[in-house]
Amino acid sequence: MLCTVPAMEETSAPRAQWLRGVLDMCLLSLMAEGPVYGYEMTVRLAKAGLDVADGSIYPALARLRKRELVEIERRSGGGGPARTYYRPSEAGLRLLRSWSRDWGEFAMSIDTIVGPPGREKS
Structure with a gap:
């Protein structure tokens, strides 16, 4: 019996999953620029090309607040x-710095494998 795996849809699903993984870091980064309210964060993320529903922002903000x-x-x-305006606490700023370092290292590692769009691999 042959077992087949359905082909993954070519949609923005991976992008949504990636964003879920870095949403807290993105929110803290927006707040680090100055106090910001929830809807404004949604707008700023959208302007950066990251479409996040209000239904994702507010649970993330509650999670950050609880921590x-x-x-x-x-x-x-x-x-x-x-x-309600949000800004990172001292602990939030420390964590943001750590996440930013980790993200930079992670992105470089992925880039060595995948590379930027349009670059030919040797």
């Missing part, structure tokens, strides 16, 4: 509801 990696500040919304 005491972020601090929050409530600010009035200028006529609308108050917004």
